[in-house]
Amino acid sequence: MEKYINKAKVLIEALPYIKEFNGKKVVIKYGGSAMVDDAIKASVIEDIVLMKLVGFQPVIVHGGGKEISDMLTAIGIESRFQNGLRVTDAATVDVVEMVLAGKVNKSIVQLIQNHDINAVGITGKDGKTLKVKKKLVDGEDIGFVGEITKVNTKLIDSLLENDFIPVIAPIGTDEAGNTYNINADYAASAIAGALEAEKLIFLTDVEGVLRDIDDKSSLISKIAMEEVDTLIQEGVISGGMIPKVECCVEGLIHGVRSVHILDGRVLHSMLLEIFTKKGVGTMFCKYFD
Ligand SMILES: Nc1ncnc2c1ncn2[C@@H]1O[C@H](COP(=O)(O)OP(=O)(O)O)[C@@H](O)[C@H]1O
Numbered sequence: 001m002e003k004y005i006n007k008a009k010v011l012i013e014a015l016p017y018i019k020e021f022n023g024k025k026v027v028i029k030y031g032g033s034a035m036v037d038d039a040i041k042a043s044v045i046e047d048i049v050l051m052k053l054v055g056f057q058p059v060i061v062h063g064g065g066k067e068i069s070d071m072l073t074a075i076g077i078e079s080r081f082q083n084g085l086r087v088t089d090a091a092t093v094d095v096v097e098m099v100l101a102g103k104v105n106k107s108i109v110q111l112i113q114n115h116d117i118n119a120v121g122i123t124g125k126d127g128k129t130l131k132v133k134k135k136l137v138d139g140e141d142i143g144f145v146g147e148i149t150k151v152n153t154k155l156i157d158s159l160l161e162n163d164f165i166p167v168i169a170p171i172g173t174d175e176a177g178n179t180y181n182i183n184a185d186y187a188a189s190a191i192a193g194a195l196e197a198e199k200l201i202f203l204t205d206v207e208g209v210l211r212d213i214d215d216k217s218s219l220i221s222k223i224a225m226e227e228v229d230t231l232i233q234e235g236v237i238s239g240g241m242i243p244k245v246e247c248c249v250e251g252l253i254h255g256v257r258s259v260h261i262l263d264g265r266v267l268h269s270m271l272l273e274i275f276t277k278k279g280v281g282t283m284f285c286k287y288f289d
């Protein structure tokens with residue numbers, strides 16, 4: 001009997017959060033390791049399906065950097081990165097579009113639809129959703145890498161109104177119609193800002209932001225925007241975590257209510273974050289409490 005009562009308690013603990021988020025938009029950046037392991041993939045999709053069924057409006061923005069690199073290797077093109085961004089020449093951008101818009105996007109759509117929930121996969125090209133200009137890295141041209149100049153939410157809004165889960169690949173176009181590769185973290189924060197999302201969640205391959213990268217117990221559970229520069233200058237936040245944290249700040253500046261970095265390797269980490277008092281990972285807030 002006790003077992004059942006405990007189960008009921010878990011459901012009741014979720015009730016205030018279900019009420020709070022009813023009808024609200026939650027943008028999930030899905031990428032990195034959380035996309036590689038099949039069991040984790042299944043758990044991420046279950047979390048998103050559950051969110052949808054209890055009345056949230058989830059929007060997925062996905063990456064697929066590893067899949068792109070694997071395909072490039074298979075056809076004999078070497079991957080090169082500058083400041084964490086892929087150097088993207090004309091041949092590479094074709095592969096990026098094929099892998100992201102084709103294989104990765106459609107596989108996520110199908111995994112959702114296996115739960116009898118409808119999803120639609122788009123790229124930033126569709127409905128002119130993501131407009132970009134060439135992004136320069138330290139003043140240098142690294143090819144068809146896009147910096148988002150405008151998010152047009154019309155297509156995403158109409159998918160949400162019609163009860164579809166939008167699944168968005170980070171590809172955009174410039175004024176001349178050229179195709180650009182966009183880092184998925186930047187795409188997620190720009191989309192969340194434009195949608196005025198309630199929550200923006202980055203799933204990654206660490207527990208959250210750690211004070212000491214070799215010590216899991218040094219997780220920083222809450223970071224105020226104003227602390228970020230110091231944490232970067234002190235070298236606490238480095239490498240791939242820098243753009244991610246910058247995207248968290250961008251999201252808050254553009255009106256997203258709460259932004260989180262979660263461990264995508266932990267089964268059901270999103271549910272734990274959203275539906276329990278304690279939360280997991282690192283939460284970003286505008287000001288110190
Ligand atoms: N303070 C920090 N806390 C956690 N991770 C950090 C920190 N500083 C640097 N990192 C690195 O950032 C990585 C996450 O960024 P990245 O690999 O770009 O993620 P993703 O592939 O999910 O987009 C971690 O695996 C870790 O190596």
Ligand SMILES: CC(=O)N[C@@H](CCC(=O)OP(=O)(O)O)C(=O)O
Nearest residue numbers: 031032063064065085086183184
């Ligand atoms: C410009 C740039 O670097 N684009 C990324 C797009 C995919 C991505 O961001 O994937 P993850 O989120 O899985 O890393 C790339 O080509 O790898």
